Amino acid sequence: MQFPGNGTQRAFNDDPSVLYISLHRYEEGIFYPCGPFGSLESCGEGPGLGYSLNVPWPCPGMGDADYLHAFQRVIMPIAMEFAPELVIISAGFDAAEGDELGQCLVTPAGYAHMTHMLSGLAGGKVVVALEGGYNLDSISNSALAVTRVLLGQAPDELPPMVASAEATETVWLVAKQQSRFWKSVDAAACEPREEVDKISFSIPEILKAHRQYYLYTTHEMMQIPLMNEALESRFSGQVMSTPDLLENNTIVLFVHEFGNLRMELESSARCDVHLHNSYLIDLSKEMVEWVTKEGYALVDMNLFPKPVEKQNVTRNRQNIDESAKDVLTYIWDNLIQLSDASRVIVLGHGPGCRAVTELLTRRAVGMMKKVKVFIQVVGLQDSPHTPGNSEDLRTWCKQNSVIMSPATHPMHLGKDKPGVLKKHSRVFPIDEPHSVQLIQRAMPVIRDYIKDKLGEANGQVAAAPVP
Structure with missing residues (x-):
């Protein structure tokens, strides 16, 4: 397997033992060296048909997001299916940022990531041969980044990015062409969504709309408006409450993320979904039914955020957690804190536990007065959270914080962080x-x-529950 160069392709054009791959500025054959050799239809000939892969960029300015999109969608799937014994990289840095001839924008970190992916092939047997490039600074910086990867260093982190419309269109066309030869290429998955964007809805959008409709028609729950533009753009329609929120003496604040989709495939090869045998598991349904039946007020918060615009895409989960904390703080300050409720039950499930714990830290004084129970339902991969570091809050947690977790959770087996069981009132396996x-x-x-806890709050004698 070898990267890239039209002369190299000619040398192995009919040889099925060599997989040739090239990404290059093409512009319908008018860019140097010109001609049809290097188009996406140029796939080899004779016994070598299907063993040449060209990704011909239609314009200058292609950058890291575009190259990595091509790697992830077509290059690496085909390379892994081919399973080479040796990878030879013709390291031409014509596409490097700063090269006035290539006029593309690939950074040293982008080259490093591509090298890192290729290093996972052939048991790590990779040869890098320095070739083209017309800017000494670009060549040296890019070659250094590639060499560091070869020496075992991790590539530098890349910022959030999205491939351009020109790149996604090109990769889709290449995928359609190469899917004739390679089973691993899914052309349908590469189709740009922009083609149908105006008439399409994402699955999370549909499910959230269904949930909002279900809570309104079944339990008369209403959407809580978020008088904050940033929060409204991320969580509109995802914070619902019963009509008696401000008058009820007891409020349940239920914070969770999302349900689970169970889908049956009609064809595993094409990933076609059998719609009638696919369904949504709504983990909160039984909880909502019980709370409303008991006559308690309910605030139901789905903390699965809506996507943001490209320029605001967050780099990691930390910023998503910040949004969740902000919307929780908003609801507490503007509704629950101002309500008549003297008994508040806070229930966090999965990722919702962290956000609720941070809320307790932020609003410790007010919440310690109103909250009678704080329940965390954590799975095997999660650890319970303990809010704040103040002595008063630690004491409050020991009296009011409860953990529900699988009996096989590491903390029950003595394998979790020491003292975790001592920080909470009860832990139920x-x-x-x-x-x-x-x-x-x-x-x-x-x-x-x-x-039982609400009975204790009213001065009644409570019996211990049996797990």
């Missing part, structure tokens, strides 16, 4: 290893514990 079914299996324990 639930005989259910799967996160999706965990809250359903824990519901009897949750119901009994909440009723």
Whole structure:
């Protein structure tokens, strides 16, 4: 397997033992060296048909996002299917940022990431041969980044990025061409969404709309408006409450992320979904039904955020968590804190636990007065959270913070962080290893514990629940 060069392609054009791959500025054959050799239809000939792969960029200015998109969608799937014994990289840095002839924008970090991916082939047997490039600074910086990867260093982190419309269109056309020869190439998955963007809806959008409709028609729950432009853009329609929120003496704040999709495939080769045998598992449905049946007020918060514009895309999960904390703080300050409720139950499930714990840290004084129970339902991969570092808050947690987790969770086996069990009032092991079914299996324990704690708050004698 070898990268790139039209002379090299000619040398192996009919040889099925060599997979030739090239990404290059093409512009319909008018860019140097001109001609049709190097187009996406130029796939080899004779026994070598299908063993040449060209990604011909239609314009200058292609950068890291464009090259990595091509790598992820067509180059690496084909390379892994071919399973080479040796990878030879013709390291021409014509596409490097700063090269006035190539006029593309690939950074040293972009070259490093491509090299890193190729190094996973052929058991790491990779040869890099320095070739073209017309800017000494660009060549030296790019070659240094590639060499560092070859020496075992991780590539530098790249910023958030999205491939251009020209790149996604090109990669889709290449995928359609190469799918004739390679089973690993899924051309349908490469089709630019922009083709149908104006008439399409994402699956999360559809499911959130369904949930909003279900809570309104079944439980008369209403959408809480978020009088903050940033929060409204990310969580509109995802914070619902019962009509009695401001008057009810008891409020349940239920914070979770999303349900789970279960889909049956009609064809595993094409990933066609059998719609009638596919469904959404709504982990909160039973909880909502119980809370409303008991006559408590409910605030239901789905913290799965809407995507943001390209220039605001966050680099990691940390910024998503910040958005979740902000919307929770907004609801507490503007609704729950101002309500007549003297008894608040806070229930976090999965990723919602961290956001609720941060809320307790931010609003410790007010929440310690109103919150009678703080329940975290955590799966095998999560650890319980403890809010703040103040002595008052630690004492409050020991009296009011409850953990529901699988019986096989590391903390029950003594393998988790030391002292985790001592930081909470009770820890209930639930005989259910799967996160999706965990809250359903824990519901009897949750119901009994909440009723007992509310009874204690009213001066009644409470019986200990049985897990």
